Amino acid sequence: MGGPRFEPVRAVRAYERVVEQVEEAIESGVLVPGGRLPSERELMTQFSVSRSTVREALRVLQARGLVRSRPGDPHGAEVLPFSPAALHKSMTTLARVAELSLGELVQFRMVLDASAVLLAARLRTEEQLAEMYAAVAAMRAAAEADDAGGGTSEEAFGAADMAFHDAIARAGGNKLVQICTDVVRSIVVKLIADRIAGEPDRGSLMRRSIRHHEEVIAAVRAGDGPLAARLSRKAMYDYYAGYVEESERSALRALLE
Amino acid sequence: MGGPRFEPVRAVRAYERVVEQVEEAIESGVLVPGGRLPSERELMTQFSVSRSTVREALRVLQARGLVRSRPGDPHGAEVLPFSPAALHKSMTTLARVAELSLGELVQFRMVLDASAVLLAARLRTEEQLAEMYAAVAAMRAAAEADDAGGGTSEEAFGAADMAFHDAIARAGGNKLVQICTDVVRSIVVKLIADRIAGEPDRGSLMRRSIRHHEEVIAAVRAGDGPLAARLSRKAMYDYYAGYVEESERSALRALLE
């Protein structure tokens, strides 16, 4: 101990410094969504680096979802409004590389959705409640179309289901919960889309899901958060348990009290 | 309707196809962590593209946390084991660009931590319980060092706290919950590190936090998940409420029942 503790000076690549500066400009608000970066050739003179370096930096920024560039665009790369696309990408990679099981993903959704619904029961506006009702109505319409042999009805059902959960999440008022819910939902749906489409008894699954959603809405309307949360977990479990490995279901049931 | 619905063929850049192929190789297990990619010059012949294109692809893969390259390394870029670094990065960006408030972040932690602790109460092993005890002991040691005027004690306290929550999350058995908890925790800590360090009555805050943690452990040991979850939320609230905007605290309290 004692004496100055020097840190190793890691070599910072030129393109990294370019990334840093642009990132800083975006986060500090100097560059606003919809705004434009100078052209690559302009950037290379401003940063005193070559175009390859500028381009590598732009690739990184693009991978992080901060900018987008189109060939031929005379205005330069566009600064994007925030989108969870990058989060989505890294979570998808996570799901594959870290070998996340369907059970873990569903469990995560149970947790987040239940909290969102708990919060929604207290914070929702009348308008958001109406959206939830509308979403359930759309689900019912899709289910009926399915009974009649409609082709793309499970797609419509899924979209309505998403609208419902999105309304809940927005009503809950936590953007992070909302975004994570959405990201994980899309991953889960993608994982089992084919299995759902081939489900023999799809109709009864849909009907049961609709009933569950209605119960959740009723609890939200009544302002009973804990009940709504319980119902929400139950609904999620019932809908997805069939697709989850038997060995993982007990961990899911642990959330049902 | 009717007739084939053609999709617009979006122009796929060369470097994107390189990224896709390498990503595919990693996710399918052809390339394992610790393994090496061919050198850039080798890759450019394999993919029949120029080195610039190869390098842009590598930058993207690096930004996604899949590979790392060192100058002079004769073995080529290294395939990395999974790390939540990319997730961390995109969530940090999210927090800044999407203007996530401290309140939302803390609320998110309350939700995730409570679920982790709920699951841990059922699934924890004796070994993991011991780790939790050890972490609390370390917290106490740090708090005592702080009373004695130790310099880096709040750092040690934070590290022990992290170890505690990490043990809980691992015991809960959901990797996604564990990772998200960890990522958000580090963001929160970074946001208020300076405020915590300057806290006048840090000692009592630490002591109260330790007591809370002990209560949580007791409930986990007893297998009472719901109680442990409640205590965990309470502990988190007590610790962070002071740093959260007054207007947001009610949303946090909504989680306390």
Place this chain on the structure above:
DNA sequence: CTAGTGCACTGGTCTGACCAGTAGGCTACG
């Protein structure tokens, strides 16, 4: 006033070059 055309400039890609740094083989010394 509008429809069409041309041009200036963009991003995407390629080629070829140089540099600093690394690893591992080779050599010379003990």
Place this chain on the structure above:
DNA sequence: CGTAGCCTACTGGTCAGACCAGTGCACTAG
């Protein structure tokens, strides 16, 4: 024979300059 130190063949990082297809805008012809 063993080892310390050098040497070389490579690596990734960066640069310069070139070409192409595509875009938006100004200009022009109707």
